[in-house]
Amino acid sequence: MAKKRTDERQLSLFDDSFFDTPIKQETESGEKTLHISKKEKLFSEMQEKARIQMEGAEKSGNLISIEIPVSRFKSENKSDIKEDKKIQVREKRQRLRISFPDGTQICNTSATQTMIDAICKIGAERVAQLNMEVCHIPLVSQEVNPRYAKWTKKIDDKWFLMAQSDTRQKYMQMVSVINQLGMDVKVELGDFDTLEPVSTKKSETKQKKKKVQLEVTLDNKVFTHGSDTIFTFLDVVEHIGIDKVKKTNIKVGKFPIITSSKVANNQVETSTGEWLTVPTLVKDKYKVLRVVSSMTHNPMEIKIIE
Numbered sequence: 001m002a003k004k005r006t007d008e009r010q011l012s013l014f015d016d017s018f019f020d021t022p023i024k025q026e027t028e029s030g031e032k033t034l035h036i037s038k039k040e041k042l043f044s045e046m047q048e049k050a051r052i053q054m055e056g057a058e059k060s061g062n063l064i065s066i067e068i069p070v071s072r073f074k075s076e077n078k079s080d081i082k083e084d085k086k087i088q089v090r091e092k093r094q095r096l097r098i099s100f101p102d103g104t105q106i107c108n109t110s111a112t113q114t115m116i117d118a119i120c121k122i123g124a125e126r127v128a129q130l131n132m133e134v135c136h137i138p139l140v141s142q143e144v145n146p147r148y149a150k151w152t153k154k155i156d157d158k159w160f161l162m163a164q165s166d167t168r169q170k171y172m173q174m175v176s177v178i179n180q181l182g183m184d185v186k187v188e189l190g191d192f193d194t195l196e197p198v199s200t201k202k203s204e205t206k207q208k209k210k211k212v213q214l215e216v217t218l219d220n221k222v223f224t225h226g227s228d229t230i231f232t233f234l235d236v237v238e239h240i241g242i243d244k245v246k247k248t249n250i251k252v253g254k255f256p257i258i259t260s261s262k263v264a265n266n267q268v269e270t271s272t273g274e275w276l277t278v279p280t281l282v283k284d285k286y287k288v289l290r291v292v293s294s295m296t297h298n299p300m301e302i303k304i305i306e
Helices: 036-060 076-086 111-122 124-128 146-151 167-181 196-206 231-242 241-245 282-296
Strands: 010-014 021-026 030-034 063-067 095-099 152-154 159-161 184-188 211-219 221-223 268-269 274-276 298-306
Touching: 010 111, 021 282, 030 146, 030 167, 063 076, 111 124, 111 159, 111 167, 124 167, 167 184, 211 231, 211 282, 221 231, 231 241, 231 274, 231 282
Parallel strands: 010 063
Antiparallel strands: 021 030, 095 184, 152 159, 211 221, 211 298, 268 274
């Protein structure tokens, strides 16, 4: 059976600039420019014509290639425009979490810090012996390549981590480390909450911080008010004598050590009604008392107890 001959021809209805430039149509009275509304009508007519030609080609077996530009008229239905808009939801940040058999979990905000903490626990030397590389640079080494110094992070006093990789790559690197060392350690990547004990560290620091005490021994008498160093300073000055200390003309900052009226916030009233300028820091109180001791010829032993 002879194959049915098929004709293939190109039918170009109009070019892509159809709706950008006016169309001039020749009429009996001369050339006439079509307005946009008439262009739209012409566009619909040509679409219908193309549809009929395609149906005919399908029945006859002839192939017709038709190019029809997309209409550039704005949609009158605003709901259609809203449906086309896509709402983009930002994906949660992926974090690296490493869990050890002893119950230790490491999950910092920074994947680099998580990796550093994990390598410290595993042992930087053990990881270095695996000879893993990043950009042809050892993953863990004791040297810093000048070219990659920006991405090299300190693990401890001897070892450095080549951290030029994203979170997913760090995940793969840690999986490889654990597998090669044959350790029972779980490495995960997900939107985990950070395990950094930020608030705990701050509270621990406050608890460990001890209050400093000032102790002065003068004329076989010990002056101390524990951590309230202001009253210790005041007692020592009053024991020496307000007038005697005033004559030294010592200045504490911008102000004299003794004034007749209050001129600064760091002053306390003495038993004589005058005002004593007290240094804010304990070490400054220590220095001023040493000067007072020397100028008033009152030897004293001053101790700062932490």
